[in-house]
Amino acid sequence: MGKKDTIVKALKNKDETIRLTKWMLQIVKPYYRFIIYTFLISVVSLIISYVSTIVGKYVVDDATNGVINLRNMLWMCGTTFVAIVISVFSSVISSYISEKFSFTLKKQFFNDIQRSVWLDISKIHSGDLVTRLTSDIGSISDGLIEMIPKTILIGTQLLIAFCILFYYDKKIALFALVIAPIGGMCLLIFRESYKKYQAALRKSESEYRSFMQETLSNLTIIKAFGQEDYNDETMERFKRERLQLVFKNSRLSSVMSAVMRIVYSVGYVVAFCWGSYRISTGDITYGTLTIFITLVSQVQGSVSALGGIVPQFYSMLVSAKRIHTVIDFPKEVYSGKTDVPAAVGVEVKDLDFAYDKDYILKGMNATIAPGEKVAVVGPSGAGKTTLVRLLLALTTPTAGSLNYILDGAEQEAATPDCRRFVSYVPQGNTLISGTVEDNLKFGLRDATEEQMWRALELAAADKFIEKHPDKLKTELSEKSGGISEGQAQRISIARALIADKPVLILDEATSALDEATEAVIVKSITEQLDNKTCFIITHRRSMLQYCDKVIEIDEDAHVTMK
Numbered sequence: 001m002g003k004k005d006t007i008v009k010a011l012k013n014k015d016e017t018i019r020l021t022k023w024m025l026q027i028v029k030p031y032y033r034f035i036i037y038t039f040l041i042s043v044v045s046l047i048i049s050y051v052s053t054i055v056g057k058y059v060v061d062d063a064t065n066g067v068i069n070l071r072n073m074l075w076m077c078g079t080t081f082v083a084i085v086i087s088v089f090s091s092v093i094s095s096y097i098s099e100k101f102s103f104t105l106k107k108q109f110f111n112d113i114q115r116s117v118w119l120d121i122s123k124i125h126s127g128d129l130v131t132r133l134t135s136d137i138g139s140i141s142d143g144l145i146e147m148i149p150k151t152i153l154i155g156t157q158l159l160i161a162f163c164i165l166f167y168y169d170k171k172i173a174l175f176a177l178v179i180a181p182i183g184g185m186c187l188l189i190f191r192e193s194y195k196k197y198q199a200a201l202r203k204s205e206s207e208y209r210s211f212m213q214e215t216l217s218n219l220t221i222i223k224a225f226g227q228e229d230y231n232d233e234t235m236e237r238f239k240r241e242r243l244q245l246v247f248k249n250s251r252l253s254s255v256m257s258a259v260m261r262i263v264y265s266v267g268y269v270v271a272f273c274w275g276s277y278r279i280s281t282g283d284i285t286y287g288t289l290t291i292f293i294t295l296v297s298q299v300q301g302s303v304s305a306l307g308g309i310v311p312q313f314y315s316m317l318v319s320a321k322r323i324h325t326v327i328d329f330p331k332e333v334y335s336g337k338t339d340v341p342a343a344v345g346v347e348v349k350d351l352d353f354a355y356d357k358d359y360i361l362k363g364m365n366a367t368i369a370p371g372e373k374v375a376v377v378g379p380s381g382a383g384k385t386t387l388v389r390l391l392l393a394l395t396t397p398t399a400g401s402l403n404y405i406l407d408g409a410e411q412e413a414a415t416p417d418c419r420r421f422v423s424y425v426p427q428g429n430t431l432i433s434g435t436v437e438d439n440l441k442f443g444l445r446d447a448t449e450e451q452m453w454r455a456l457e458l459a460a461a462d463k464f465i466e467k468h469p470d471k472l473k474t475e476l477s478e479k480s481g482g483i484s485e486g487q488a489q490r491i492s493i494a495r496a497l498i499a500d501k502p503v504l505i506l507d508e509a510t511s512a513l514d515e516a517t518e519a520v521i522v523k524s525i526t527e528q529l530d531n532k533t534c535f536i537i538t539h540r541r542s543m544l545q546y547c548d549k550v551i552e553i554d555e556d557a558h559v560t561m562k
């Protein structure tokens with residue numbers, strides 16, 4: 001509810017609507033040539049259809065005088081055929097260009113998601129982000145590519161129709177000019193409701209997609225907790241809510257189009273009666289009346305198309321707002337540094353950190369020399385992973401500083417640049433689907449087989465992979481399906497080790513392992529990688545014997561270092 005309100009409220013702001021419209025015009029700029037081309041093609045088709053209409057007048061007038069004009073009839077057939085050929089050609093090009101445009105936008109938006117500051121972007125559900133990447137981008141790209149030439153075309157069509165009418169009968173033309181804006185005003189009256197329904201429809205789509213995505217990736221807990229029926233009910237609720245919204249939305253569209261049709265029908269009846277009257281007085285011919293009727297039906301087509309453009313524009317505006325929320329998130333800034341120092345220490349001074357108002361870390365001070373092994377301990381929820389996020393510059397200190405000391409001299413504040421010398425084993429299962437090799441190459445893109453086996457050996461993962469017939473090519477399905485949790489943790493450690501960076505962070509990286517295996521890994525890491533600075537986050541006190549220092553975070557956000 002809150003999200004819908006925010007979007008509708010934002011769109012009520014005129015400046016916001018102008019800003020979003022400008023943005024849309026700017027992103028479609030590289031496609032202006034194509035839009036002009038589409039427009040010209042449509043104008044040619046339009047002219048052909050008008051030629052056909054006018055030739056039709058002479059066919060009817062000749063027939064009234066008892067003459068069959070074969071040449072004009074052939075003209076009518078010819079023009080109709082050319083119009084069909086043009087429309088086929090144009091629709092093929094259109095689908096190609098719209099896909100190109102939509103994918104370019106997706107690529108840019110995908111990049112915006114990746115580059116956004118973690119704390120902001122992590123607040124949006126991944127299902128919602130996927131909806132923005134697909135439905136919202138689709139609505140904007142289809143809309144822009146179709147709508148701009150369509151709108152200009154409708155305008156041109158109405159203008160040509162008006163000129164032809166004006167040429168043959170000025171009074172009818174002026175009458176059309178008076179009645180036409182009434183339809184346009186109806187569209188504007190309903191604009192708030194359109195925005196509201198479009199925002200609600202997008203929100204509901206995000207919700208059910210997020211729900212489906214989460215359910216499908218957690219089928220084991222769904223089964224274990226017997227949640228299938230409950231999930232069926234949830235889907236039923238989504239269906240009911242969505243149907244209700246779609247019903248309300250299409251009811252609004254139907255009312256709108258009915259109003260437009262009434263306005264148009266009045267025009268039609270008047271034109272028809274007036275035309276008949278003029279025939280009776282001998283002012284116009286049957287052929288001229290045919291022109292009226294044909295023009296009126298063409299204008300009807302334009303008027304209903306106009307009825308569709310306004311809601312489409314509001315749907316685009318809602319999507320543009322949803323996309324812009326992410327584009328407006330602050331982006332991570334890299335300075336482009338690539339040098340990897342050999343020895344890295346860390347200095348933390350009077351550091352405070354709070355996600356919202358409650359402090360997670362308060363008054364933290366620590367000096368860690370290059371090569372030192374630091375255990376980070378504290379109860380669950382104390383702030384250990386939060387400290388890791390600060391070390392990785394995924395978030396920034398609320399107060400105080402966290403600096404890296406490079407090669408014993410240069411100080412560098414923790415910014416995204418620091419990731420060039422930090423490698424990390426996250427808490428929880430974070431392997432990607434693909435082979436073991438794919439996962440290791442995440443750590444080092446051009447890793448050799450030898451390097452991979454060496455990293456796997458250090459992480460005590462070599463034996464079980466060797467036993468597997470496909471070895472490094474062993475496929476892991478989603479969420480490391482096919483291997484055990486502890487095995488996944490060991491591949492994850494190997495992925496960090498192969499990156500071979502001077503700082504290594506292990507966030508409960510061995511929590512799923514038996515104590516003996518854990519000891520082997522921690523011992524080999526601390527002993528063999530003596531020049532690396534390591535942060536070992538652990539709940540097991542037995543690990544402290546391998547570390548030089550201990551950082552303890554308590555539940556009151558106090559941090560002590562021993």
Ligand SMILES: Nc1ncnc2c1ncn2[C@@H]1O[C@H](COP(=O)(O)OP(=O)(O)OP(=O)(O)O)[C@@H](O)[C@H]1O
Pocket residue numbers: 122355356360378379380381382383384385386387427
């Ligand atoms: N993205 C976030 N936004 C707001 N609060 C958060 C966020 N992530 C964590 N927290 C809060 O910060 C506190 C510290 O969380 P953190 O994940 O750092 O704990 P932890 O010490 O790593 O716990 P565990 O041992 O269970 O992994 C918790 O109270 C948690 O609720």
Ligand SMILES: [Mg+2]
Pocket residue numbers: 384385386427507
């Ligand atoms: Mg944690």
